Amino acid sequence: MKRIESMKENSLYDKKSIRSITGKTADFSEIAKDAVAFSNAQGGTLEIGLEDWETEPNPEQRITQELITKLENKISGLTTGVIATGELCTYKNGGQTIKYKILRNPNTVASTTSGKLFVRVGDNSVPVSGDDVVRLVADKSGFSWEDQVTKYVWQDADEVKLHDVLTRLRTSDRVSDFCKDKTDRELLAYFFLIAEDSDYMTNLGVLFIGNQTQRGRITNAPNLQCIKYDEYGEKVNKWLWADYTKSPIEIIDEVWNDIPEWKESQEISDELQRRNIPAYDKDIIRELVCNALAHRPYTIRGDIFLNIHPQYIEITNPGRLPLGVTPDNILHRSRKRNEHMTALLYALHYMEKEGSGFDKIYEILLQNGKQLPIVKEGDDFVTVRVDRRVIKAEVANFMKYVSEHYHLRQKQTICLGLIAQYESLTARELEKYLELEDSDALMAWIQPLLKNEMVVSASVRGRGVEYRVNPNILQGSEYKGKTSLKRxxxxxxxxxxxxxxxxxxxxxxxxxxxxxxxxxxxxxxxxxxxxxxxxxxxxxxxxxxxxxxxxxxxx
Incomplete structure (x- = not known):
């Protein structure tokens, strides 16, 4: 038995009353719905024995092993494709609950025996129907493109690419010493570049260490086109990575190194000096290209397009966002689509850890006094737009001062940058910009700033409370913004x-x-x-x- 503390309901956790599985009010079909939803998402836990408002169970509540077995048998009979087990948990007050743990099913789509599909989105289990069924099937790795074994052995891979990947992995601080001590073959198998029980490369292996011929013959190997437009929308330049000679990491490097537009900058005044803000930060370009390569569905054809316009860039990827991820929650929702490629790019220092890529983009843009990225989802594509222009030079200078004099976490940097850019924001507005569900979620972002008196709040109750940068901090940074009545x-x-x-x-x-x-x-x-x-x-x-x-x- 484990002594535990209750969590808050979210995409990985939900509470259920003990009455949902006992007595006349028992509703195992509702439990089955949630089990299917968790299985089709990232897995999760149903804690049975807690009301929605409770943080711990009734101290007199006891759970028998017979009840846990009954739960497991009932859900097994009401669902297909669900892998779950029940566990008895005891709280500090002596009360007991069932932790019903549902694993993510990586191979098949889970459903109820009546044929209904659900997926976990936030703290809700929502039905899946129509076109979303196709997306759910595509997101499942029953056919995992990156794991498909090819007819090419790793000994016939491109020697330069093979040596480069192995060297980078063995020198990476994101790879454990245990892995570094493996043989070449074992290390390649560990990162799913070759099959575990043979010398044949997977599709992922061909992408990273294969030669041009091998890469060109696998299905849907990625191509990237970068096109520059003038102010009239006419094409004026074009860069192509479409001949299958480059691995994903070589494409990422060349996109940054070969396109001169990234080296442009905007000059702003910084007290008595001038400073240059890059038109597009290196980390942003790399993160956008990495995301496009790592998170696209490889079950469909289509090139990645990186379009450079006079005032903004946009990167367009074939396919839609993973089911459950939307343009309004992309900052916090993370769904693995090509998890082995993501893990490899992380180990090679091309990607941030899972779920932090967009956080990094937000942080850099706000530090440079720029607007937040705009994400749009179409019927068969996803586009991310990043603007070139510094909209508030004084905010860029203020954020530079803050980075030099204060040690803030990423969340607080983003939150402070938003407030500085808009001069003042209500709690409701901050929740919207930060894609947060409620005021409780906002506290993790704003509370440290309030505690350190970097931000002050106006005396308005509830979610209408307004936050603005402490005037003393602005004065210390010699803030040169225009006088505004917002403060x-x-x-x-x-x-x-x-x-x-x-x-x-x-x-x-x-x-x-x-x-x-x-x-x-x-x-x-x-x-x-x-x-x-x-x-x-x-x-x-x-x-x-x-x-x-x-x-x-x-x-």
Whole structure:
């Protein structure tokens, strides 16, 4: 038995009442639905014996082995393709629950015996139907393209590429000493470049260590086209990696080294000096190309397109995002599509660890005073756009000052950069930009900044609370941004409202906002008006959309 603490429901964990498997309220079909959803995603745990609001079970609650066996047998009979086991867990208060652990099924699509499909998205189990069934099947590795064994033995691979990959793996700090001590053949098998029980290369092996002929004869080996456009949308230059001579890591290196546009920069003022912000940071270009190569579905044909426009670049990959990942949650959702290629690129220092690639892109763009990337998903493609222009030089200088004087984690750097760029943001707006589900999730991003007094909050309740950079930090960095009323203090805002009502006597919220400063959020003005009403200084006239405000008569 394990003594544990309860978790928060998410894509890998869900709570269920003990009544869901006992008594007249037992509903094993609901448990089966969740088991199928977890199996079709990344696996997960159903903890049975906790209500949604509970962090620990009733101290008197006891679980028998017979109940665990009944659960396992019932779900086995109601599902196909689900691999799961139940485990008895005891909390510190003595109460017991069942940890029902569902493994990700890497080979087949799980379903209920009635033929229904589900997948885990966030903290919900959602049905799969229509075109999404095809995506789910494609995302499964029952046919794992990268693991398919070819007819080429590794001894006939490209000697230069083979030596390069083996050398990089043996010198990488991301590869354990245990692996480095393996023979060449064992090391190649460990990273799935060859079959475990033979000398034949897999598709993945041919991509990385094969020769041109071998690479050209495997199905759907990746090609990349980089096209430059002028301001009229006309093609002015083109680079191709379409002759199968290069491995993925060689393509990644050459995309950066061979295209001169990446070396361009924008000059901004930094106090008495000038500094150059790169048009496109090296880490961003590498991350975009790596993601395109590692996360595309190799079951379909199509080239990768990297298009360079005067003010932005966009990279377009064939296929859609993995089921459960959307443009609105890509910062936090990670679904493995070609997990062995991802692991190899990570070991070779071409990719960040799983789930942190877009975090890195966010961090670099915000540090350079640029806009966040834009992700679009079409019927058969995914496009990521990154803008070239520095939209706020003063923010870039401020973030440089912060990096030199403070040691922030990546989450806090991203959060601070967003607030600095927009001058102030409400909790709701931050949740939207950071693709967070609720205010609890936001706390991990904002709380350390508040604790260290790098960010201050305006006195607005709930998710309408506004955050802005501490004026003392801005002053210390010699911030040269334009004067803005977005950062106005509450007592000054209240005085502005009173002055406006003295002049215009009876006015709507929209009119007050227009006159005192359109950049001040409506929520902040409304909050200060409500405080003035509580203090008996201002009163409402009318209701709903006809509501106006006026000073209380002194008579």
């Amino acid at each position: 106005i203090e509450d007592y000054r805002l209240k005085e502005l409202i009173l002055e406006d009502l003295k002049l215009y006597q009876c006015a709507s919220l929209a009119d007050i906002q227009t006159r005192i400063g359109s950049e001040i959020s409506e929520r902040r003005i409304k909050y200060q008006l409500s405080k003035l009403i509580e203090e008996g200084i201002v009163e409402k006239v009318g209701s709903y959309r006809w509501t106006k405000y006026q000073l209380v008569s002194e008579d």
